[in-house]
Amino acid sequence: MAISPDVIDRAMTWTKVDFHPRHGQPQWWRVAVATVLAIGLSLAACAALAVAGEHLWPATKGFGHFQFSDYGKLTVVGVLIACAGWPIVTRISSAPRWLFFRLAILVTLVLWLPDVWIWLKGESAQGVAVLAVMHLAIALITYNVLVHVAPVRAARYRRGTSETVDGAAAA
Secondary structure, eight states, rough: OOOOOHHHHHHHHHHHHHHHSSSOOOHHHHHHHHHOOOOOHHHHHHHHHHHHHHOOOGGGGTTTOOOOOHHHHHHHHHHHHHHHHHHHHHHBBHHHHHHHHHHHHHHHHHHHHHHHHHTTOOOEEEEEHHHHHHHHHHHHHHHHHHHSOOOOOOOOOBTTSSBTSSSOBOO
């Protein structure tokens, strides 16, 4: 069954995907700095949350998912994917912060599914709650670092015209 072009157009309008942003891409070096910062801050937040979880609920001491080797590699991979996604979102949307924020929420909800799964399989509710907070902290840190450290650049206009340097007409 084919999807109607109307449905696709409405979905793209609703998600603000238009492939014709008037802003400039974030500078590559800013994305690199934001990536390093997001990884470092996310790892620090996860470490602090693991320690806090063990302090609040002593029964979670030794919880396997609180080991740096367990959450560290997954955190780095997840943040790298998000940081690679930011320049893509800025290229396909004229409202990249709006879209990226909603994508961050969606990804966080999806990443809570394995947390729910391990809880249903018998893991400690307190430990799983800390894991869920870790996912939320990573999302908040990564989103904010990217949009503030590697923001989109203002459109550059050709002198004496309302046309941007890349050829798009200004509204």
